[in-house]
Amino acid sequence: MKNLIIKTLMIASTLGLIWYAHHNMDPYPLSILNNIGIFVILALSYNLINGVTGQFSLEPNGFVAIGAYMTAIFLIPTETKIDMYALVDPAPIILEMQANFLPALLAGGLASTFIAFMISVPVFRVRGDYLAIVTLGFGFIIKIFAMNTPAYTNGAMGLNDIPDYANFLWIGTIGLVTFVAMINIINSRFGRAMKAIRDDEDAATAMGVNTYWIKTLAFMTSAFFEGVGGGLLASFISTIAPDQFTFLLTFQLLIIIVLGGLGSMTGTLVATILVMGGMEWLRFLDSNMNIFGYDTGAHPGMRMVVFAMLLITMMLFARKGLFGDRELTDIIKSRFKRRKS
Amino acid sequence: MDLSTFLQQLVNGISLGSMYALIAIGYTMVYGTLRLINFAHGDIMMVGAFLVYLAVAVGLPFPVAVLVAIAGSMAVGVMTDKIAYKPLRDAPKISLLITAIGISFFLENLFNVLFGGVPKAFPAPGYLTISFKLGDVILPLMVIVIPVITVLILGAVLWVLFKTKYGMAIRALAFDIPTVKLMGINADYIISIVFALGSALAAIGGIFYAISYPSIDPLMGVIVGLKAFAAAVLGGIGSVTGAVLGGFILGFTEIFVVALFPELGGYKDAFAFFFLILVLLFKPTGIMGKDLERGRF
Numbered sequence: 001m002k003n004l005i006i007k008t009l010m011i012a013s014t015l016g017l018i019w020y021a022h023h024n025m026d027p028y029p030l031s032i033l034n035n036i037g038i039f040v041i042l043a044l045s046y047n048l049i050n051g052v053t054g055q056f057s058l059e060p061n062g063f064v065a066i067g068a069y070m071t072a073i074f075l076i077p078t079e080t081k082i083d084m085y086a087l088v089d090p091a092p093i094i095l096e097m098q099a100n101f102l103p104a105l106l107a108g109g110l111a112s113t114f115i116a117f118m119i120s121v122p123v124f125r126v127r128g129d130y131l132a133i134v135t136l137g138f139g140f141i142i143k144i145f146a147m148n149t150p151a152y153t154n155g156a157m158g159l160n161d162i163p164d165y166a167n168f169l170w171i172g173t174i175g176l177v178t179f180v181a182m183i184n185i186i187n188s189r190f191g192r193a194m195k196a197i198r199d200d201e202d203a204a205t206a207m208g209v210n211t212y213w214i215k216t217l218a219f220m221t222s223a224f225f226e227g228v229g230g231g232l233l234a235s236f237i238s239t240i241a242p243d244q245f246t247f248l249l250t251f252q253l254l255i256i257i258v259l260g261g262l263g264s265m266t267g268t269l270v271a272t273i274l275v276m277g278g279m280e281w282l283r284f285l286d287s288n289m290n291i292f293g294y295d296t297g298a299h300p301g302m303r304m305v306v307f308a309m310l311l312i313t314m315m316l317f318a319r320k321g322l323f324g325d326r327e328l329t330d331i332i333k334s335r336f337k338r339r340k341s
Numbered sequence: 342m343d344l345s346t347f348l349q350q351l352v353n354g355i356s357l358g359s360m361y362a363l364i365a366i367g368y369t370m371v372y373g374t375l376r377l378i379n380f381a382h383g384d385i386m387m388v389g390a391f392l393v394y395l396a397v398a399v400g401l402p403f404p405v406a407v408l409v410a411i412a413g414s415m416a417v418g419v420m421t422d423k424i425a426y427k428p429l430r431d432a433p434k435i436s437l438l439i440t441a442i443g444i445s446f447f448l449e450n451l452f453n454v455l456f457g458g459v460p461k462a463f464p465a466p467g468y469l470t471i472s473f474k475l476g477d478v479i480l481p482l483m484v485i486v487i488p489v490i491t492v493l494i495l496g497a498v499l500w501v502l503f504k505t506k507y508g509m510a511i512r513a514l515a516f517d518i519p520t521v522k523l524m525g526i527n528a529d530y531i532i533s534i535v536f537a538l539g540s541a542l543a544a545i546g547g548i549f550y551a552i553s554y555p556s557i558d559p560l561m562g563v564i565v566g567l568k569a570f571a572a573a574v575l576g577g578i579g580s581v582t583g584a585v586l587g588g589f590i591l592g593f594t595e596i597f598v599v600a601l602f603p604e605l606g607g608y609k610d611a612f613a614f615f616f617l618i619l620v621l622l623f624k625p626t627g628i629m630g631k632d633l634e635r636g637r638f
Contacts, residue, residue, distance in 0.1 A: 122622050128435075133574075134618060251442070
């Protein structure tokens with residue numbers, strides 16, 4: 001009972017903070033917050049399959065792309081679509097698809113979930129590093145399809161003028177919902193089964209866990225939130241093209257979940273803020289620098305060099321990340337106990 | 342499709358397949374010994390091409406530049422192993438894989454910062470870009486040179502693997518690293534040789550690629566690398582001849598499917614992954630592979 005009250009209070013106060021930030025913050029910091037919010041959604045759901053279930057996969061860019069395109073197509077008004085599809089005429093079904101923001105987001109999430117269900121058969125036939133390669137290939141294939149089906153996706157030109165409904169109220173609230181959902185999932189029966197698969201898949205099978213089904217469920221859940229996050233991303237930046245959904249996106253999410261600790265949701269939360277904030281703060285690395293009076297010129301990509309080195313260093317010296325696979329609350333509790341004894 | 346078009350596509354397929362094969366050998370050898378998908382292997386190929394560009398820009402003649410580039414790529418390959426992979430030999434495989442992804446990203450972005458992301462013209466000398474005409478078939482010189490060199494290299498690699506002491510050590514590592522160490526073999530030294538050999542082949546593949554499609558950019562190794570990995574799995578990962586076979590099958594498929602169904606041209610880069618998924622679904626050991634747990638080249 002006491003726990004329930006604390007949780008309700010925490011959720012209510014977070015909502016209050018989101019509301020306050022939405023109404024009182026300047027556009028630039030708010031846009032960074034929005035970015036962080038979207039990446040929180042993506043990273044949390046990526047951590048569910050990679051960290052909690054231990055199935056190292058590299059496909060989020062594919063699911064984000066599906067969600068983003070789906071939501072965008074539902075949101076763009078029909079007249080705009082007729083003007084926008086320049087390469088070929090849009091397919092009739094594209095013109096008919098119209099929805100409000102929330103149904104459009106859900107459609108994006110459900111489309112990703114459906115694709116996740118379809119590909120789980122070939123994907124979970126393999127384990128370990130093969131799984132990584134197959135899912136990486138899936139991400140590539142999605143991008144290639146987005147390039148080559150101009151009647152649906154407008155090809156390489158992508159979609160623009162997506163109505164920007166996604167403000168911080170939406171992004172923050174959905175981020176909070178994702179977080180609460182993830183915490184509840186990992187503390188449920190399914191979550192324990194997922195962790196059992198991560199620790200020892202064969203032992204989990206022997207204990208009667210239907211590993212294939214649990215993995216598929218985790219994959220679909222992860223895909224749903226990635227799709228929704230993709231929809232938010234599309235509406236937030238209001239223009240999408242296949243080139244945005246490359247492996248770079250997956251790589252950023254990978255850094256986040258490795259830094260936070262594979263399997264730790266609170267760790268992911270903290271790491272998202274650190275990495276996305278760091279990306280913003282390190283922006284100066286990409287621009288012209290003046291070192292001892294010598295102008296180095298602009299270096300687009302310097303930030304990614306730094307982040308790649310960060311990832312390698314983390315793997316070499318601090319493989320567990322910030323929190324390992326524990327949550328922040330567990331760490332505080334164990335500190336507390338040690339003090340007492 | 343008439344005969345001359347067929348022959349034209351055939352030589353194109355052989356040439357493309359050879360390049361995939363050269364890169365696939367490196368994947369298969371590293372996987373055979375360390376059970377690691379070396380994500381950075383495709384980027385070593387890019388490093389090779391860029392080092393030629395750099396060496397020619399400095400003023401070296403082209404053949405010397407090629408040798409310098411191969412040596413440089415070998416050094417980069419061995420260094421990635423020493424710095425990033427060696428400390429993680431006993432770590433979970435996933436950590437190794439994440440590190441490999443990190444190295445791959447590091448190399449791509451480092452070269453992006455150093456050389457810029459705009460594709461550069463590759464300084465191939467004139468005597469390598471001439472082409473002959475046989476009837477209606479146009480034969481660029483490289484289309485003949487590439488397969489010949491690939492076959493020679495394959496022979497050399499097989500000779501090293503099966504006729505030399507080092508080859509025997511490499512094959513032994515593929516079975517069991519701790520036991521090999523107990524036998525008094527310096528396992529890390531042998532692994533370095535594997536990386537050096539694989540990187541040299543990747544660099545040669547990258548230089549061929551750069552001469553055939555005369556432009557280079559920091560991301561050129563990504564797609565080619567993944568395709569070569571798919572080729573290695575198709576042929577049976579851990580098997581060198583399998584890697585070559587897989588490379589040729591993939592090269593031919595890409596060329597002929599696009600020649601027969603031009604409307605599928607945009608999906609060319611996806612074939613490799615369809616192959617990969619099909620192989621993993623129906624015959625995970627690939628064409629030449631025996632048992633994945635006991636790779637033996």
